[in-house]
Amino acid sequence: MTDANLNSKTFQPNVDVAWNLRLINGIKRYLQSWDQLFLPACFLALLLFLTFSSPYFLTWANLRNVLLQTSILAIVATGMTFVIIGGGFDLSAGSVVALSGTAAALALLSFGVPVGILVGLLIGAAIGSFNGLLISKMNLSPFIVTLGTLVTARGLALSISGGHTVSNLPREFTVIGTGNLMGIPYPALIFIGVFVLGHIILKYTAFGVKIFAVGGNREAARLSGIKVEKIIMATFIICSLCASFAGLVLAGRIRAGEPTVGVFLELYAIAAVVLGGTSLKGGQGSLVKTLLGVLFIGVLQNGLNLLNVPYYWQQVAIGVVFVSAATIGALRAAR
Amino acid sequence: MNWKKIAKVLLCVTLLLMLLVTYGCGQKATAPTPASGKQYTVGLSLASATNPFYMAMEKGIKQKAEELGINIRTVIAEEDVGRQVSGIEDLIVAKVDAILVSPISVDGLKVSYEAAKEAGIPAISIARSIANPELEAAFVGLDWYESGSVIGKWIADEIGGKGKVAMLAGPAGAYMVLRMTEAIKDVLAEHPGIEIVAELYSTHTKENGLRLAEDVLVANPDVDVIYCNNDELALGAVEAVEAAGRLGKVKVTGFNAVPGAVQSVREGRMAMTISLRPESWGKMAMEVVKNVLEGKHEGYLVEIDTLVVDYKNIAGLKTEDLQ
Incomplete structure (x- = not known):
């Protein structure tokens, strides 16, 4: 619309059209910003609701609890965000948490803390490479490959420990799960660290941009010279590394290598990523969204416990939140 | 456009309903019941909410608690150590007077028992126990x-x-x-x-x-x-x-x-x-919890009565014998 058109009296109807267009655009923009603010608004509503309905919710001890409890999920979800933006997903994360924690516990009892930590992380890297290799080079479905490693890693965790809990871990190690800095638990500090590092990589490096490109359109990414296989593989390695790191923190937190932990953790991590607004189709999303999703799930679980909601209803509530998030995502995509 | 509006309205209604249900449940469960003496709240951390055994045990615990005028706060661990540790943290934050736990792991739950001890909350084990009896106020179970x-x-x-x-x-x-x-x-x-x-x-x-x-x-x-x-x-x-x-x-x-x-x-x-007569077991555990709260409990293991049920004696058994 040119100025001439707008000022000319003979084109009056066009002015109306322009005004209508502007109005429609305004509403659209408004709705879009409503979209962006929907989850934060829900989160805020949840916080307010819990503050008024439970005297224990807004206490330092409880907020500290929430941070501590979400830290494991947050670290796993950080890695998961990379894989999902890259267009895949990783079902093995929960089992990797268990395997790394157990293997690290066994190794550090025999060879000392540094070796234990190294073993835990190496296992994560190895499983991630295995997943990534089969998915990128052989073009296999992430579903079947990571489901396979889910079962395998769980089996390995149980077999190397004989199904027993590996206990009596030295204090130098367990401090990563039980210590605190000025009242803030180490696991929370670790998750903030992992999160910030992940955010910088994803947002401000060429590698991060390439992940988005590969997740958005693999062929276009390949044609523009990106080594697609390498990027996909890297996302899976990052995800498993995060999971094994979470496994170390969890082992520190319960002061034992426990081969049975982390069942369904991967699903909660994927849910946290999607809840935040990152699409499972890949190519878009951010860690800030994931953080919001993680905190939402953490606060919800904590709040349901504090309100003494019967367990079956807790399940219903969590399920409804997941489905609602998916619905909002679908509405957003349809607009 | 229409279905989207409908979806949105449905979504809001569902969320509202959920909030109401949550609020209602919370209210009902935390409503103070009149009782003589101090009003105790006991935290209950069970391993599973779908295993009939734990369901019967929970029933016995809640029945006895009502009889004794004790409030119960329940968290369920779904057989996951991490979840149980988190649940017990929530109970400690909610300042319960005692915690009745069926620990999933012999070693992995030690940290929770220590946290309870630090907060001055006695922890009593039921059905399963941990490797550190010195952290448990009592164990209601069997060998x-x-x-x-x-x-x-x-x-x-x-x-x-x-x-x-x-x-x-x-x-x-x-x-x-x-x-x-x-x-x-x-x-x-x-x-x-x-x-x-x-x-x-x-x-x-x-x-x-x-x-x-x-x-x-x-x-x-x-x-x-x-x-x-x-x-x-x-x-x-x-x-x-x-x-x-x-x-x-x-x-x-x-x-x-x-x-x-x-x-x-x-x-x-x-x-x-x-x-294992889980309902009686749960009731017995609440008696033990009450004794612990009133400083009247002594010893560690409180053993429960079990009963062999086989094709030879089944005809003579009544329902009460098994509860």
């Missing part, structure tokens, strides 16, 4: 080794000290499983004619019982007894035995005496199970 021995002896008697036994031993790593398996093996080892042909580990579900028993029956068609670490496994195993057409020839033993298992014994399908 798993003893229970395993009872089953082992029953099996040996039943097959006259000769035959093939398969073991569906339960979830690998659980303390109860380790002790019971050990006891049964010790008893069976006294009979050179008895051979253990399989020792399989799995979680306590009917599906696992069915699947593993099928495998056992294929590999050892002449197996005499399938020992199952709990009734869910046993009920699955009975299905497999029936499908193989060997009902009555292969004796399946369970543990816990859940209603389905008792029915199965009554119908002559399952051969034997042991009733």
Whole structure:
């Protein structure tokens, strides 16, 4: 619309059209910003609701609890965000948490803390490479490959420990799960660290941009010279590394290598990523969204416990939140 | 555009309803019940909300708590150590007066017991215990080794000290499983004619019982007894035995005496199970908790009464005997 058109009296109807267009655009923009603010608004509503309905919710001890409890999920979800933006997903994360924690516990009892930590992380890297290799080079479905490693890693965790809990871990190690800095638990500090590092990589490096490109359109990414296989593989390695790191923190937190932990953790991590607004189709999303999703799930679980909601209803509530998030995502995509 | 609006409205309504339900539940559960003396709130951390055994135990605990005028706050761990640790943290934050826990892991829960101790909250174990009795104010339970021995002896008697036994031993790593398996093996080892042909580990579900028993029956068609670490496994195993057409020839033993298992014994399908009388167990535990709260508890293990239920005595048993 040119100025001439707008000022000319003979084109009056066009002015109306322009005004209508502007109005429609305004509403659209408004709705879009409503979209962006929907989850934060829900989160805020949840916080307010819990503050008024439970005297224990807004206490330092409880907020500290929430941070501590979400830290494991947050670290796993950080890695998961990379894989999902890259267009895949990783079902093995929960089992990797268990395997790394157990293997690290066994190794550090025999060879000392540094070796234990190294073993835990190496296992994560190895499983991630295995997943990534089969998915990128052989073009296999992430579903079947990571489901396979889910079962395998769980089996390995149980077999190397004989199904027993590996206990009596030295204090130098367990401090990563039980210590605190000025009242803030180490696991929370670790998750903030992992999160910030992940955010910088994803947002401000060429590698991060390439992940988005590969997740958005693999062929276009390949044609523009990106080594697609390498990027996909890297996302899976990052995800498993995060999971094994979470496994170390969890082992520190319960002061034992426990081969049975982390069942369904991967699903909660994927849910946290999607809840935040990152699409499972890949190519878009951010860690800030994931953080919001993680905190939402953490606060919800904590709040349901504090309100003494019967367990079956807790399940219903969590399920409804997941489905609602998916619905909002679908509405957003349809607009 | 219309369906989107409808979806949005539905979404809002659902969320509102959920909030109301949540709020209602919270209100009801935290409403103070009039009672003489101090109003106690006890935190309850159970391993599972779908296992009939824990459901019956929870029922007994809640009944007794109501009788005693004690509030109960429940968190469920779904057999996940991390979740149980988190749940107990929530109980500590909610400043409960005591915590009744059935710990999933012998070692992994130590950190929670320590946290409770630090907060000055006594922790009482029920059904399962941890490796550090000094952190537990009491343990209301039974000696798993003893229970395993009872089953082992029953099996040996039943097959006259000769035959093939398969073991569906339960979830690998659980303390109860380790002790019971050990006891049964010790008893069976006294009979050179008895051979253990399989020792399989799995979680306590009917599906696992069915699947593993099928495998056992294929590999050892002449197996005499399938020992199952709990009734869910046993009920699955009975299905497999029936499908193989060997009902009555292969004796399946369970543990816990859940209603389905008792029915199965009554119908002559399952051969034997042991009733731990979970409801009485829960009630007994609340008595112990009350004593701990009032500083009247002494000692560590409070042993419960169990009862063998088999095809020989089932006719004479009443429902109350099993609760």
